[in-house]
Amino acid sequence: MVKSWFNRILPSFARAHKKDDKKSPVPQGLWQSCPNCKEILYGPDLEANLYVCMNCDHHIRIGARHRLTYLFDENKYSEISADTEAKDWLSFKDSKKYKDRLSEAKNKVEEKEALICAHGKLNSMDVVIAVFEFRFMGGSMGSVVGQKFVDAVNKAIELKAPFICFSTSGGARMQESLFSLFQMARTSAVLNKLKEEKIPYISVMTDPIYGGVSASLAMLGDINIAEPKAQVGFAGPRVIEDTVRVKLPEGFQKSEFLLEHGLIDMIVHRSEIKDTLYNLLSKLSSN
Amino acid sequence: MAYTYLEFEKPISDLESKIENLETSTKNENAVSKEISDISNQIEKTTKEIYSRLDIWQKVQVARHPHRPHFSDYIENIFTDFDELHGDRTFGDDRAIIGGLAKFKNMPVVLLGHEKGKNTEDKLNRNFGMAQPEGYRKAERLMKLAENFNLPLITFVDTPGAYPGIESEERGMSEAIAKNLSVLSNLKTRIIVIISGEGGSGGALAIGVGDHICMLEYSIYAVASPEACASIIWRDKSKANEAAKAMKVDAESLIKFGLIDEVISEPLGGAHRDLGGSCNLISDSIEKTLNDLNTQDIDEILKKRYEKIMSYGLV
Numbered sequence: 001m002v003k004s005w006f007n008r009i010l011p012s013f014a015r016a017h018k019k020d021d022k023k024s025p026v027p028q029g030l031w032q033s034c035p036n037c038k039e040i041l042y043g044p045d046l047e048a049n050l051y052v053c054m055n056c057d058h059h060i061r062i063g064a065r066h067r068l069t070y071l072f073d074e075n076k077y078s079e080i081s082a083d084t085e086a087k088d089w090l091s092f093k094d095s096k097k098y099k100d101r102l103s104e105a106k107n108k109v110e111e112k113e114a115l116i117c118a119h120g121k122l123n124s125m126d127v128v129i130a131v132f133e134f135r136f137m138g139g140s141m142g143s144v145v146g147q148k149f150v151d152a153v154n155k156a157i158e159l160k161a162p163f164i165c166f167s168t169s170g171g172a173r174m175q176e177s178l179f180s181l182f183q184m185a186r187t188s189a190v191l192n193k194l195k196e197e198k199i200p201y202i203s204v205m206t207d208p209i210y211g212g213v214s215a216s217l218a219m220l221g222d223i224n225i226a227e228p229k230a231q232v233g234f235a236g237p238r239v240i241e242d243t244v245r246v247k248l249p250e251g252f253q254k255s256e257f258l259l260e261h262g263l264i265d266m267i268v269h270r271s272e273i274k275d276t277l278y279n280l281l282s283k284l285s286s287n
Numbered sequence: 288m289a290y291t292y293l294e295f296e297k298p299i300s301d302l303e304s305k306i307e308n309l310e311t312s313t314k315n316e317n318a319v320s321k322e323i324s325d326i327s328n329q330i331e332k333t334t335k336e337i338y339s340r341l342d343i344w345q346k347v348q349v350a351r352h353p354h355r356p357h358f359s360d361y362i363e364n365i366f367t368d369f370d371e372l373h374g375d376r377t378f379g380d381d382r383a384i385i386g387g388l389a390k391f392k393n394m395p396v397v398l399l400g401h402e403k404g405k406n407t408e409d410k411l412n413r414n415f416g417m418a419q420p421e422g423y424r425k426a427e428r429l430m431k432l433a434e435n436f437n438l439p440l441i442t443f444v445d446t447p448g449a450y451p452g453i454e455s456e457e458r459g460m461s462e463a464i465a466k467n468l469s470v471l472s473n474l475k476t477r478i479i480v481i482i483s484g485e486g487g488s489g490g491a492l493a494i495g496v497g498d499h500i501c502m503l504e505y506s507i508y509a510v511a512s513p514e515a516c517a518s519i520i521w522r523d524k525s526k527a528n529e530a531a532k533a534m535k536v537d538a539e540s541l542i543k544f545g546l547i548d549e550v551i552s553e554p555l556g557g558a559h560r561d562l563g564g565s566c567n568l569i570s571d572s573i574e575k576t577l578n579d580l581n582t583q584d585i586d587e588i589l590k591k592r593y594e595k596i597m598s599y600g601l602v
Contacts, residue, residue, distance in 0.1 A: 087602050089544065092533050094520045143600025150597065172489075172510045174520050177534035178546050181510040182599035184489060185496045188465060189472035189596045212510070215464040215489045234460035234489070235451030239515075243451050253456055263459045 034058055050270045059227045059270050061207060063109075064116040064133035067166055071129055071274055077120030080128070081151040085112050086144045089179050098175040101137065109136045114169070115145040117152035119159060123278040125285075128156040130165040132213070138170035141213050145173075146183030149217060153190045157197050162281045166204045167218040171211020184216035191220050200284040202277060205232050205255070205264065223280055224264040225273075226255035291353045295337060295345055299556070302330045334556040341505070344528040346537045347513060349505040350484050354559040356566075358385055358400035358443045361483065364566040365573070366391055366398065372432075374425060378458060381422030383414045383450070384494070386429040391441070391573060397433035399426050399494050400443030403484070416485075417450035420463035423493050427467050430474055439477040439577060442494045447512050449490030464493040471496035472596055473589060477580040479573060481551070482506045482538075483558075488515070498592050499576045500546075502538035503569070504553040509536040546599065549576075 030043045036058035050070060051060040069075045092098040106112060114136035119128045130152045132139040149165070156163040172180035194201050203221030207230040215234055226232065233253040241248060251257050258264045268276045292300040306326050309319050341349065349355070362369050366389035374380040386399045401418065404410030433440040449460055471478065478497030486495065486508030502508060511519065513531035518524045535541065538550045551572045554564035580588060
């Protein structure tokens with residue numbers, strides 16, 4: 001605390017920077033403006049507030065690693081299939097080669113794919129958690145995202161531990177075309193195994209989720225939760241507007257819209273998600 | 288509807304109009320019939336030439352050909368005793384998906400498929416084959432019916448994609464599709480999937496998971512329509528041609544990747560030039576597959592289906 005106060009009064013060039021600044025999934029700098037209300041927020045306070053705006057309660061997008069540290073006790077977890085890397089099945093090329101896009105994403109995000117899976121303890125309960133990394137090609141689902149998801153579910157079965165997935169994704173990854181599309185079937189099918197074993201699956205929807213991820217694993221939770229104001233839908237707003245040629249209603253495809261239309265069970269604030277998950281899972285796993 | 292030719296079918300069109308002119312000509316009958324027979328041979332040769340070297344974008348055009356047979360044609364010509372079953376029991380009856388009971392060579396089956404519609408009115412009524420959540424929920428109901436009564440499920444996929452509309456979202460399009468994927472992946476009955484025209488995105492896959500996945504020779508199947516992919520990746524819809532090629536949407540490419548199990552040949556010049564011939568080829572394929580699936584017990588089939596699904600993109 002003292003250190004952070006001290007850091008605050010120093011001129012910017014003299015401020016202490018954390019070693020892992022480069023890896024941090026949120027914009028760095030001591031001051032940051034809220035993408036929603038534009039309020040200037042003090043970095044360490046914002047971090048302590050789990051990147052929820054202190055002024056308007058907007059849930060700022062955070063990276064997968066960051067989320068894992070919030071969820072696992074003492075920030076301890078073991079990663080599942082950490083080294084599996086994407087494959088360019090189709091030798092896909094638009095203005096750039098898919099291979100080059102992958103290398104760029106790997107360098108920029110310092111992750112190997114758009115899904116990170118791990119097991120560890122959540123309030124002392126064994127759990128397996130998968131988290132999408134939106135900064136890696138928009139969190140899009142290609143064959144390796146599908147495969148890691150399957151590996152994580154199989155790990156949950158092996159450990160007889162509940163499974164949780166935090167989704168955020170633009171949808172299926174275009175560059176793998178049918179390979180990507182079929183991951184919708186693959187992830188949906190493996191979740192049936194979890195059901196057969198009576199192991200609970202909680203899907204947590206975080207901003208934004210569209211297309212192939214929304215229309216498969218994200219909607220198939222025994223319990224579906226969303227963060228406040230997360231945007232979740234099948235078709236993107238631009239596509240819908242182009243098709244129906246009317247202005248979309250206020251709040252369309254937001255969590256509150258999903259709750260009203262019966263598509264999710266509840267909206268949970270980021271600060272309460274860990275305890276909520278624990279409470280729900282302890283009830284579902286009581287037998 | 289006047290007969291429409293694709294741009295690359297123009298040489299065929301030219302020859303066919305020559306025949307039409309001859310048929311109404313007043314020339315000597317023998318000379319005319321000789322000439323017609325010559326031109327017919329020429330048509331066959333030209334069609335063979337054109338269709339033996341179609342590029343991927345041309346195949347996309349054939350898959351969307353204005354005269355390409357639709358699911359309703361296949362119901363009528365491959366099956367008998369069709370009883371259409373309507374509605375999702377919750378909201379409504381989506382005409383973009385047709386479902387019902389029918390007989391295939393005297394064997395009762397459940398049929399499901401997208402229908403794009405024939406004329407303008409029918410197309411509007413069927414929303415151009417773009418289903419809404421209630422369509423997928425009707426499909427789910429009929430999948431369960433097939434399971435309950437131990438009837439094989441045969442699906443025909445032909446859709447540009449699920450309908451992107453406000454109401455679709457309100458009624459949970461994502462959930463409807465996800466649910467079907469989940470149901471199909473362990474449905475206790477034999478499932479044959481035939482991609483007959485356009486296999487577009489999640490809206491296609493939602494009735495496209497099964498034990499034997501076939502594509503007609505000139506059908507296409509991709510994660511998104513070429514136009515949607517072009518608009519997402521190239522930020523330019525007019526690059527659909529390039530997108531189709533990059534996504535390798537054609538049956539010939541996809542079978543090499545092991546993503547589909549069979550390519551069903553089409554008659555010379557595509558299914559639209561010979562509906563009867565096309566139906567025979569599809570019928571032969573269904574018969575062979577059903578015979579094969581009928582020799583296996585259901586647990587074995589489910590195990591294999593699961594393994595197949597898990598093998599998609601396995602690295």
